[in-house]
Amino acid sequence: MEYKPHICTSECELTKYTQMVVLVPQFLQPPFSSYAPPSRRSNFKMVRTCISSSSSSMDAQTKRPGFLEFPYLSTPHRNLMLELVSKIETSLVSQLLPPSLPPDVQYFQNESGSSQGTIHIQSGNEDSMVDFILGSWIHSKLPTGELNITTLTAYLNKKTDAPRFLLEFIQSSPTSLILLLDLPHRKDLILNPNYLTTFYMDTQLDHLRQQLEKIPETRPYLPSSLYIRCALSPTAVSIRIDCGPTGSGRIDEVIRDHVSPVAKQMLDIWLYKCAYGKRELMEEEIIDLEKRDALVNKKTLDIDLASGLPRLFGQDVANRVIEPLEKYFKA
Amino acid sequence: MEYKPHICTSECELTKYTQMVVLVPQFLQPPFSSYAPPSRRSNFKMVRTCISSSSSSMDAQTKRPGFLEFPYLSTPHRNLMLELVSKIETSLVSQLLPPSLPPDVQYFQNESGSSQGTIHIQSGNEDSMVDFILGSWIHSKLPTGELNITTLTAYLNKKTDAPRFLLEFIQSSPTSLILLLDLPHRKDLILNPNYLTTFYMDTQLDHLRQQLEKIPETRPYLPSSLYIRCALSPTAVSIRIDCGPTGSGRIDEVIRDHVSPVAKQMLDIWLYKCAYGKRELMEEEIIDLEKRDALVNKKTLDIDLASGLPRLFGQDVANRVIEPLEKYFKA
Structure with a gap:
């Protein structure tokens, strides 16, 4: 039970730390299964088949790390991401189409190589309620230190109005990070109290939030974008998790012992209740849903990518990456 | 610039402090002008005229304190409330009808007298965009200490979709309190980004929020009700403001020097931009607005009053108070 749609609020945070605005939320890079620890490889059959010999844990020709390498994350952080991807793959294996982004969007970097990024997208097939799954990581060496943004998001299509899944880590120091973990709603919750009850009250999601709120090193984080x-x-x-200048061991512990179980539970809830839960929608509801999804997607793309990527990668690379994404976001 | 619609989130807090759930948000009691410091009396002409001789600073017959007495608040807290009420009266003097609640709803108490409450409501006249202004205070002697809830809220009618105003203080100890201060939206902000820009970005409301967030004794407060x-x-x-067991002087300072200027600015913004700002609405928008307002009002009444008042005042008194309010909330 651990999944959040791609809603990135990181500009504010990044501005503080790096004087750059970067909001790259919902991406997984190349095939989920381009890298995985041996014990988990068995879960990644579909994607591994799709990418066949064109991709591997580390491309022998280019040495470009794939999405699932997470080469700049700590072990607990990488393990969490791999477990979540594995869980999605296992659950949705029959529903996802092969990834189809161009190789220079699956992996990209700036001229100097100080910034690297990976994006992975897989659409749902025609029987699925999944619109697409998107994961990404971005790594950038900045004057103020290293920045790592890691995201995993899932968008559902108009067959259901169930929430999306969003997970985003923004780490600008070895001992602190921002975490967004949510099932973002796709209907106005004021007008639809039953929706609130079904997806947020009955699922006891707030108890999971409270578990992380209780950790002494966490405090609430309010995205700078009001829309977000x-x-x-x-x-x-x-939340922001800050373990102080000497807290690198502690932040690993927080991720492994607290964030990880909560994130996995939230993804389980999303898979069971949203990706597989049946919803009966009236024609008018579907029209409203499409309108709302399109607006959220456009804003997400604008706020997260169009305003953030150029600062880390330059305008040309940013344009190359954003353009093929627009068809997914229908922006 | 300081005004928030009646959205009360206090149950959680009250439960912690008093093991009771009380959510009485948006009320001012009897006539605004039943009491005011000499320097401000000149602002209270309208209400004073309306209530004429039937009410005074302290009713000589019953010794029942009126809404504007705020008999259990500290001086800075009382002064802030009086200034806000004065500002509303001065600005809307030609638009508000006389208060019409029955006397036993304007003031009420439980059998033992350990809980007292006042409610003041004034509707807007037919030329006004104000639906009604509602203020209240509740005082209760509980086993855990004294509880004081003070609210000031303003509801607009269907001539405008502009936000409401909400101010609510929940004080369960002399040195700590919860503050809700907001201009609650009346449209889905995801579907209406221009509304977000007009009322929340252009007004720089978040800067006011940040001013209070920076005070060392404050921390974010998340209402227990997901709907709220x-x-x-x-x-x-x-936010929750907690000045520690010896901080009674400091909490007065925080209210006087920080909360008060922010609250007044937010009310100014509301008056200028919402209560007086012209909005052109399509017929369909008005229908949607009425539907949304009705839902919010019903939920507000259910969450704040129907679940909270009986615990402090008993079911009979609660019924007597809630029944005449329903016509205002159209619940």
């Missing part, structure tokens, strides 16, 4: 604040659900985990 | 969380705007001040 509106897009987060009332049970969103939106 | 949804009803608050993305720039809502929702």
Whole structure:
């Protein structure tokens, strides 16, 4: 039970740390299964088949790390990401189409190589309620230190109005990070109290949020974008974890012992209740849903990518990456 | 610039402090002008005229304190409330009808007298965009200490879709309190980004929120009701101020020097931009607005009053108070 749609609120944070605005939320890079620890490889059959010999843990020709390498994350952080991807793959294996992004969007870097990024997208097939799954990581060497942004998001299509899944880590020092973990709503919760009850009250999502809130090193994090604040659900985990200058061991512990179990539970809830839960929608509801999804997607793309990527990668690389994404976001 | 619609999130807090759930948000009691410091009396002409001789600073017959007495608040807290009420009266003097609640709803108490409450409501006249202004205070002697809830809220009618105003203080100890201060939205902000820009970005409301966030004794407060969380705007001040067991002087200072100027600025913004700002609405928008307002009002009444008042005042008194309020909330 651990999944949040791609709603990134990181500009504010990044501005503070790096004087850059970067909001790259919902991406997984190349095939999920381009890298995985041996014990988990068995879960990654579909994607591994799709990419066949064209990709591997580390491309022998280019030495470009794939999405699932997470080469700049700590072990607990990488393990969490791999477990979540594995869980999605296992659960949705029959529903996802092969990834189709161009190789220079699956992996990209700036001229100097100080910034690297990976994006992975897989659409759902025609029987699926999944619109697409998107994961990414970005690594950038900045004057103020290293920046790592890691995201995993899932968008559902108009067959259901169930929430999305969003997970985003923004780490600008070895001992602190921002975590967004949510099932963002796709209907106005004021007008639809039954939706609030079904997806947020009955699922006890707030108990999971409270578990992380209780950790002494966490405090609430409010995204600088007001639109992003509106897009987060009332049970969103939106926190900053700061373990102090000597807390690298502690932050690993927090991720392994606290964030990881909560994230996995939230993804389980999303898979069971949203990706597989049946919803009966009236024609008018579907029209409203499409309108709302399109607006959220456009804003997400604008706020997260169009404003952030150029600062880390330059305008040309940013344009190359954003253009093929627009068809997914229908922006 | 300081005004928030009646959205109360206090149950959680009250439960912690008093093991009771009380959510009485948006009320001012009897006539605004039943009491005011000499320097401000000149502002209270309208209400004073309305109530004429039937009410005074302290009713000579019954010794029942009126709404504007705020008999259990500290001086800075009382002064702030009086200034806000004065500002509303001065600005809307030609638009408000006389208060019409029965005397036993304007003031009420439980059998033992350990809980007292006042409610003041004034509707807007037919030329006004104000639906009604509602203020209240509740005082209760509980086993855990004294509880004081003070609210001031303003509801607009269907001539405008502009936000409401909400101010609510929940004080369960002499040195700590919860503050909600907001202009709650009346449209889905995801579907209406221009509304977000007009009322929340252009007004720089988040800067006011940040001013209070920076005070060392404050920390974010998340209402226990998920519905209430949804009803608050993305720039809502929702904080707990805790000055520690010896901080009674400091909490007065925080109210006087920090909360008061922010609250007054937010009310100014509301008056200028919402209560007086012209909005052109299509017929369909008005229908949607009425539907949304009705839902919010019903939920507000259920969450704040129907679940909270009986615990402090008993079911009979609660019924007597809630029944005449229903016509205002159209619940």
